[in-house]
Amino acid sequence: MVEINPFVILFAAIFTNNILLSNYLGMCSFLAVSREVKASYGLGFAVIFVMTATTALNWLVYFYMLVPAGLEHFWYIIFIVVIAAFVQLVEILIEKISPVLYINLGIFLPLITVNCAIMGASLFMIIRGYDFLQSVAYGFGAGVGWALAIVAMAGIRQRIARSNVPAPLAGAGIALIIAGIMSLAFMGFSGMIQVQ
Amino acid sequence: MCSSDLKIFWNAFWVDNPVFRQILGICSTLAVTNLVINTVIMDIGLVFATVMSSVTVSLLRNVTPRRIRMMVQVLIIAAWVILFDLMLKAYVPDISKALGAYVGLIITNCIIMGRAEAFASSNKVFPALIDGLASGLGYSLILLSIAIPREILGFGTLFKDTAIQITLLPESFTKWIIMVMAPGAFFMLAILIWVIRGWTERTGEDKH
Numbered sequence: 001m002v003e004i005n006p007f008v009i010l011f012a013a014i015f016t017n018n019i020l021l022s023n024y025l026g027m028c029s030f031l032a033v034s035r036e037v038k039a040s041y042g043l044g045f046a047v048i049f050v051m052t053a054t055t056a057l058n059w060l061v062y063f064y065m066l067v068p069a070g071l072e073h074f075w076y077i078i079f080i081v082v083i084a085a086f087v088q089l090v091e092i093l094i095e096k097i098s099p100v101l102y103i104n105l106g107i108f109l110p111l112i113t114v115n116c117a118i119m120g121a122s123l124f125m126i127i128r129g130y131d132f133l134q135s136v137a138y139g140f141g142a143g144v145g146w147a148l149a150i151v152a153m154a155g156i157r158q159r160i161a162r163s164n165v166p167a168p169l170a171g172a173g174i175a176l177i178i179a180g181i182m183s184l185a186f187m188g189f190s191g192m193i194q195v196q
Numbered sequence: 197m198c199s200s201d202l203k204i205f206w207n208a209f210w211v212d213n214p215v216f217r218q219i220l221g222i223c224s225t226l227a228v229t230n231l232v233i234n235t236v237i238m239d240i241g242l243v244f245a246t247v248m249s250s251v252t253v254s255l256l257r258n259v260t261p262r263r264i265r266m267m268v269q270v271l272i273i274a275a276w277v278i279l280f281d282l283m284l285k286a287y288v289p290d291i292s293k294a295l296g297a298y299v300g301l302i303i304t305n306c307i308i309m310g311r312a313e314a315f316a317s318s319n320k321v322f323p324a325l326i327d328g329l330a331s332g333l334g335y336s337l338i339l340l341s342i343a344i345p346r347e348i349l350g351f352g353t354l355f356k357d358t359a360i361q362i363t364l365l366p367e368s369f370t371k372w373i374i375m376v377m378a379p380g381a382f383f384m385l386a387i388l389i390w391v392i393r394g395w396t397e398r399t400g401e402d403k404h
Contacts, residue, residue, distance in 0.1 A: 022378040024226040028306055073282065076300045077274040084267070116304040123297035168393035173386050180382030187377065 013141025044147025055139025250328030
C-alpha cells in the first residue's frame with residue numbers, strides 16, 4: 001500500500017488528475033448530457049454518489065473475496081457486475097423512497113452503468129494500490145472532479161449555443177475543443193501536487 | 197464475399213463509423229493515443245473483442261432470454277477482454293503495464309456493446325463477424341489518425357521505444373509537448389471531426 005494522505009488523493013482526483021480531462025473517462029455521457037446545466041447537475045450528483053459507493057464496494061469485494069480465492073483475473077467481470085447490480089438496487093430504492101429524487105436522478109442511473117469513469121475509478125484504485133480510505137477518497141474525488149467538469153462544460157455550451165460555430169464543428173466538435181481548453185486550464189493545477 | 201457482405205462492411209466501417217458519426221466510445225481509448233505502438237496494441241484488442249463478442253452473441257442469439265440479454269452481452273464481452281488482457285500480460289508485459297486500466301475499459305466501450313445489441317443479436321454469424329470486424333477497423337482507423345500526428349509532433353518519432361523506432365523530425369524541432377499530454381487528444385479529435393464532416397458535407401454524402 002502507498003503512504004499518501006487520503007485528503008491529498010481527494011484533492012488530486014478533483015484537480016490535478018481529473019478523471020475526465022486527463023484520463024478521458026466518461027466522455028460519452030459527458031458529450032451527450034452537457035447541453036443543459038440542470039441535467040448536468042443531476043448526472044454529476046448521481047456520478048459522485050455511485051462512484052464513491054462502487055469504489056468502496058469493489059475494494060471490499062476485491063480484497064475480501066477475489067484475492068483469498070485467487071480469482072484476481074476475473075476482476076473485470078466482477079467489477080462490472082457489482083456496478084450494474086448496485087445501480088439497479090439504488091434505482092429501485094430511490095423509486096420506492098423518494099419519487100421526487102427519482103424524477104431528478106433516476107433517469108441518469110441507467111446511463112451510469114455504461115459510464116466508463118465508474119469502472120475506471122475502480123480499476124485505477126486497484127492498480128495504484130490504494131487502501132480502503134484512500135480508495136473511498138479517490139472515488140469521491142474523481143466523482144466530484146467529473147461533476148465539476150460536466151457542469152462547467154454545460155455552462156460554456158449554453159453560451160456557445162448562441163454563437164456562430166462553423167457547421168461541421170457544431171455539436172461534438174466544438175465540445176471537444178472546449179474540453180481541450182478546460183484540460184489545459186486544469187493542467188495549471190498539476191504543479192501543486194505530484195500524486196498519481 | 198458477396199456484395200451484401202461488402203455493403204455490411206462498408207456501412208459499419210465508414211457510413212456509420214462510430215466515432216465521427218455517432219461520437220461513441222471515445223472514452224476508453226483516447227488515452228492511449230499518445231504513442232502509436234500503444235494504439236496499435238489497443239486496436240488489436242478492440243478488433244479482437246468486437247469480432248469475438250459479435251460472433252458469440254450471434255451464436256447465442258436464439259438461446260438468450262430477451263430480458264437479460266444486456267447482462268449476457270456484457271459478460272461475453274468481459275470474458276473476451278479478460279482473455280486479451282491475459283495474452284498481453286504473457287507476451288508483451290511492458291505494453292500491458294503501459295496500457296494499465298485501459299484494456300479493462302474496453303468492456304465499457306459503447307461500440308462493442310452497440311454492435312452486439314444493434315447487429316449481432318439479430319443476425320447470422322457470418323454477417324455479425326463482418327460487422328464486428330468492420331466497426332473495429334473503422335474505429336482503429338480513427339484512433340491511428342489521432343495517434344500518428346500526436347506522436348510525430350510530440351516526440352518527433354513513430355513507434356517510440358520499440359525496435360522499429362523511426363525518427364521523423366530533426367533534433368532542432370521544438371517538440372509540441374502539449375500534443376502528447378491530455379489536451380492534445382481533445383484537439384486532435386475535434387480537428388478530425390471537423391475535417392471529415394466538412395469534407396462529407398461538401399460532397400453531399402452527409403445526410404444528417
